[in-house]
Amino acid sequence: MLYQKKKRYMQTERRIYAVVLLLLVALFVGRICKGNVEAVGDAGLLIRLSDQYQMGTVYDRNGNVIVRGTDGGMEWNGDQEEQESMESLFGPDLEHTYASRMTIWGMAPELFGYGDERLDLKGLLHPGEARVGGNVQLTIDKELQTFIYSLLKGNGMENAAAVVSNWRTGEILAAVSLPTDLPDETEEGISNIFSRLYSPGSTMKIILVAAALSIDPDLASYEYDCTAENHIFHTEEGDYRISCAGNVYHGRMDMAKAIAYSCNGYFISLLQQLPKDKLAERLKNWGFDTTISFEQFSYWDQTFSGEDASEIEYLLGAIGQGNCSITPIGLNLCTNALLNSGRLQEPVVIQKRSASPDDDMRSCLSGKSYEVCNEMTADTVKKMMLGVTFYGTGTDFGMNGFAAKTGTAQKTDEEGNLSDCYTVWTTGGLTDEKCPYSVTVCFDNVSGDIRSTYAGQMAKEILEYMTGGEK
Ligand SMILES: [Zn+2]
Numbered sequence: 011m012l013y014q015k016k017k018r019y020m021q022t023e024r025r026i027y028a029v030v031l032l033l034l035v036a037l038f039v040g041r042i043c044k045g046n047v048e049a050v051g052d053a054g055l056l057i058r059l060s061d062q063y064q065m066g067t068v069y070d071r072n073g074n075v076i077v078r079g080t081d082g083g084m085e086w087n088g089d090q091e092e093q094e095s096m097e098s099l100f101g102p103d104l105e106h107t108y109a110s111r112m113t114i115w116g117m118a119p120e121l122f123g124y125g126d127e128r129l130d131l132k133g134l135l136h137p138g139e140a141r142v143g144g145n146v147q148l149t150i151d152k153e154l155q156t157f158i159y160s161l162l163k164g165n166g167m168e169n170a171a172a173v174v175s176n177w178r179t180g181e182i183l184a185a186v187s188l189p190t191d192l193p194d195e196t197e198e199g200i201s202n203i204f205s206r207l208y209s210p211g212s213t214m215k216i217i218l219v220a221a222a223l224s225i226d227p228d229l230a231s232y233e234y235d236c237t238a239e240n241h242i243f244h245t246e247e248g249d250y251r252i253s254c255a256g257n258v259y260h261g262r263m264d265m266a267k268a269i270a271y272s273c274n275g276y277f278i279s280l281l282q283q284l285p286k287d288k289l290a291e292r293l294k295n296w297g298f299d300t301t302i303s304f305e306q307f308s309y310w311d312q313t314f315s316g317e318d319a320s321e322i323e324y325l326l327g328a329i330g331q332g333n334c335s336i337t338p339i340g341l342n343l344c345t346n347a348l349l350n351s352g353r354l355q356e357p358v359v360i361q362k363r364s365a366s367p368d369d370d371m372r373s374c375l376s377g378k379s380y381e382v383c384n385e386m387t388a389d390t391v392k393k394m395m396l397g398v399t400f401y402g403t404g405t406d407f408g409m410n411g412f413a414a415k416t417g418t419a420q421k422t423d424e425e426g427n428l429s430d431c432y433t434v435w436t437t438g439g440l441t442d443e444k445c446p447y448s449v450t451v452c453f454d455n456v457s458g459d460i461r462s463t464y465a466g467q468m469a470k471e472i473l474e475y476m477t478g479g480e481k
Contacts (some may be wrong), residue, residue, distance in 0.1 A: 095159030098187035100371025180355030211417030214330030270402025352388035407466035416462035
């Protein structure tokens with residue numbers, strides 16, 4: 011009797027022991043499979059997960075489905091144009107790239123079950139059931155995204171990028187890039203506003219001015235006489251001649267006029283007033299020669315003049331040429347900081363997310379912000395940017411309260427000689443807090459007759475579309 015009882019007791023004990031062991035193994039395996047929590051960099055894990063999980067659903071900011079997972083694949087929602095407009099943001103299929111951290115796939119790994127409690131009770135009880143990843147809602151407006159894509163394509167642009175964001179909330183509302191993939195040229199085929207680098211041209215001047223004023227506010231009264239003889243710049247390496255666009259001479263320039271008319275000489279001269287080390291330190295705040303890491307994405311390749319730059323390359327940084335490079339998102343965020351009193355709101359692309367399809371999506375807007383420069387500096391530069399569209403290089407796309415800066419950078423050919431191809435930009439935004447939108451438009455590899463004002467006109471059309479303005 012006692013023996014029987016003991017045997018039963020031992021059986022129960024053994025069973026409990028087995029269950030505990032199984033749970034421990036499950037936990038252990040689960041932990042290993044989960045890997046490093048910083049998944050965005052672990053494209054390999056994401057590829058493995060995408061094999062095991064059916065992808066969840068991606069919605070736009072208005073709740074429209076962009077793409078949803080199906081048994082063994084995915085299904086895009088909407089017509090050809092809508093789908094194409096999204097391609098650069100999503101990038102190639104996961105198995106074709108290890109650079110998915112630059113795309114929605116990498117920013118929203120929960121779509122493939124990342125963060126899901128693997129080997130949980132439900133999974134153990136239903137081993138054959140397909141696992142489905144979580145859902146995400148983007149800050150992207152699908153209609154706006156498609157509108158911009160069609161606008162750029164309709165105007166014959168083959169290499170272009172456009173970013174639209176809300177400078178008060180940090181939400182990225184549209185992120186379009188053409189062409190959608192460049193397998194040989196960029197990191198494993200990802201070609202979007204986060205990954206591609208371009209010469210900023212004269213849009214660099216608003217950043218340089220903000221950095222200069224942060225170093226010495228008295229430079230606000232710095233003047234330069236734009237005449238033929240003053241275009242020769244003396245350095246230890248020798249003298250260099252750097253002209254203004256179209257070889258014009260602007261005459262006496264103060265800072266506001268120099269921004270409005272985009273006087274190259276002024277900014278080269280201003281750069282020579284600044285201590286190199288202090289400027290380099292300040293420019294890090296603006297994303298140059300450093301790694302900028304946000305909660306949802308990072309970038310790190312932007313440079314002012316590059317390591318071991320010659321004097322001439324350093325000077326060319328002032329006008330966004332030479333080795334100077336920026337991403338469309340980087341320039342858009344600099345613009346946002348200037349429009350938002352010097353504070354950059356944490357930029358976001360993923361607005362809401364859930365770990366599994368059964369959970370409600372939860373907001374991932376942290377509301378965090380960073381001081382890029384002080385309020386006085388930002389407001390001063392913003393006022394100068396209003397001058398650009400009011401009386402400067404941007405009168406062609408003037409619009410009430412549109413603070414902007416144009417830029418044109420001449421490209422070099424494979425041998426490093428100046429070519430007849432340009433990168434043209436307009437970056438800016440509405441200063442009105444009720445429509446706090448910023449737009450950065452870039453056309454790359456265009457011929458000389460496509461001017462930066464053309465990018466400005468596209469920016470204006472985008473803002474008019476968003477605010478319901480008249481055409
Ligand atoms: Zn000039």
